[in-house]
Amino acid sequence: MMTSHSAPASVSVDLRPVRRALLSVTDKTGLVEFAKALAGHGVELVSTGGTSKALRDAGLNVKDISELTGFPEMLDGRVKTLHPKVHGGILHMRGNPEHVAAVQSHGIEPIDMVVVNLYAFEKTAQKPGVAFADVIENIDIGGPSMVRSAAKNFEDVAIVTQVADYAALAEELSANSGSLSRATRWRLAKQAFAVTAAYDAGIATALESIEAPEGKAVFVQDALPQTLRVIDPLSQTLRYGENPHQKAALYVDGSGKGVAAGEQLQGKELSYNNIVDLDACWELVSEFDAASDAAVAIIKHTNPCGASTGATVLEAYKRALEADPVSAFGGVIGINREVDAEAAEEIAKLFVEAIVAPSFTPEAVARFAAKKNLRLVKITSADTPRVLKQVSGGVLVQDADRLRITEAELRLVTERRPTAEEMRALLFAWRVCKHVKSNAIVYARFSEGHGQTVGIGAGQMSRVDAARFGAMKAVLPLKGSVAASDAFFPFADGLETVANAGATAVIQPGGSVRDAEVIEAANRLGVAMAFTGVRHFRHG
Incomplete structure (x- = not known):
């Protein structure tokens, strides 16, 4: 014994x-x-x-x-x-x-x-x-x-x-x-x-x-813990991490909400990269009130290649795809409303890795069933108050970026004020820009009562390069678009780049020592510009 x-x-x-x-x-x-x-x-x-x-x-x-x-x-x-x-x-x-x-x-x-x-x-x-x-x-x-x-x-x-x-x-x-x-x-x-x-x-x-x-x-809601305690149980081991030589697993916080607790309705096992991308696109579409607008985001490598709102999921999807149909191939799609058969019929025409939405109608599920490898994930939205990032020797913790800006909070700094349509486009572009890796420039427009991205410059080392790259990626006309910058323009050259590409209004944080120079350039070019007073850096 x-x-x-x-x-x-x-x-x-x-x-x-x-x-x-x-x-x-x-x-x-x-x-x-x-x-x-x-x-x-x-x-x-x-x-x-x-x-x-x-x-x-x-x-x-x-x-x-x-x-x-x-x-x-x-x-x-x-x-x-x-x-x-x-x-x-x-x-x-x-x-x-x-x-x-x-x-x-x-x-x-x-x-x-x-x-x-x-x-x-x-x-x-x-x-x-x-x-x-x-x-x-x-x-x-x-x-x-x-x-x-x-x-x-x-x-x-x-x-x-x-x-x-x-x-x-x-x-x-x-x-x-x-x-x-x-x-x-x-x-x-x-x-x-x-x-x-x-x-x-x-x-x-x-x-x-x-x-x-x-x-x-x-309870003090904004207090950071004196000791960080993370004890999340293993949910599943994954085939591999970002690359095949890396081991990976998914752990859940027990809330039963969010992408980690999503219900997979069909398709292959979710990969590490699938889950990261699903989270990115769900975070983006959650910026928009589903009761007011259907929102669709198509994500590649955590960056949106197209995002749009619409009266219906089908309309929002078509507009998101229209923004960059080449990059959308093999992407991941986030949708903030129930997916119906009409939308499913159209989405099924494109090769995508995964789709996340709050629900799918039985008819939509039946339509997607023919694409056996396509992952469908049903999700209950989660409020994640903190963001954790491991660094060598420790963990960084910060509050999640939940800040939203209204028109009343903007400071209009140019001689020309944005038109009503430009203002709606600016606010839309600002919400999308928050979910693009820095340095980020988002070109967008507002048409038929809804916002749509036109070109996205993501993850560039120079803000001017981000502006040029976003314009280069544009499939739709840039003339008459607006541009959002996740941080201030340190020089007038970035503002001049988006204006020369066709943007007529710009939204940016402001706060540069050269703000006066940038404002002067906007006035010279006839560009309306609004300052938010806050930035949305996204480093990863």
Whole structure:
């Protein structure tokens, strides 16, 4: 019999019978079915509070925890499992004669399985207007203690923290006459320590952001954490990273939202680059209110090659494709509305890698089904407050760039003011420019009541080169377009370049020591110009 505390050898099976199980769960999904499976193998069920009631209501024989310990639950349930007869029953090593003698002398009964999931602390902490006392009360003490005890003694005890494990464990118990293998117990133990680590990290992060610890819990939303805690579980391993020689995997934050939690309806497995591009195009189309405008962005290598709004998804798609049909080949498409059959029919004519949208009609899915490799991803929008970027030796953290500019916030600095149509085009171009790698210049127009990109200069080392490249990429006429620059023009040459390309109005942050020179050039060229007072650098 194994008595070592060292890491187990993977070749050992070493079955352990389950004769007594302690169940205490917040999430009671699948509880009754799993408990019945345990009882079917003659396992004695011991339970607490609401879990005990749920099992009794289902007709199962259950021993109360107070009957096991000989001590009543007290302090409104704060003390019920924190007892030597619980932790001694879990922690004693069955192969250690001194341990066995000690528990026998104190009348402690072995507990071979612990089934626990923890108080929903984060759900409580996220409730609007939650009382501080409720936040504190939902910090589980007994649960994590039992989880850690059982996980530490995995050689003899199985710790079950995930509802998703119930079915497989029931099958293994049936296959092994009521016993579980050492490999399974070790897997469950590792999983359990990850659960308690994430739980404690969630508590520490939430409490760190509470400003006034009395009455209503006041959370400081813009406070950067004193300690960065990222404990996201593995969702899937990917075929490779940006290149075939790089390993990669996807981890999720548990919110069930965003691209990471998107539901793939069809197509090949998503690649690392697919996911990065899907996130980029979803972020862009999310700039536009779906109730007012359908928005479509076609992305290549995280940069938009075409973006447009329209009255319908079909209209927005056609206009986005029209902006740069060559670059769109093999791209990724983001759409901010449900995709219908009419739009699907048109989109299916182009080779694209993936499409992300909030939903697809059954008819649209049926139309795309013929393109078996095309990935369709259904997404629930997520509010991501922070952006993380790993650098050698550490991690950079910043607030997500959620700033939006309205017409009223612009400072018009030229003799000629933008026309109403130019103003709408400027605001559209500014939103798109925010999602283009720096240095960025976006040429756009506003026609038929909607915005459309005309040419995009992305990721250039010189702002003049970005202006030239955007003009060079233009398929549609640049005459009468507007231009957006993600940062100020340091010299007049950039402004002159976009004006010579055909732009009649410009939106830029302003703030250069040569602003007067740039404004003078705009007045000389008859270009209307607006300053935002903010920039949108996007370095990656």
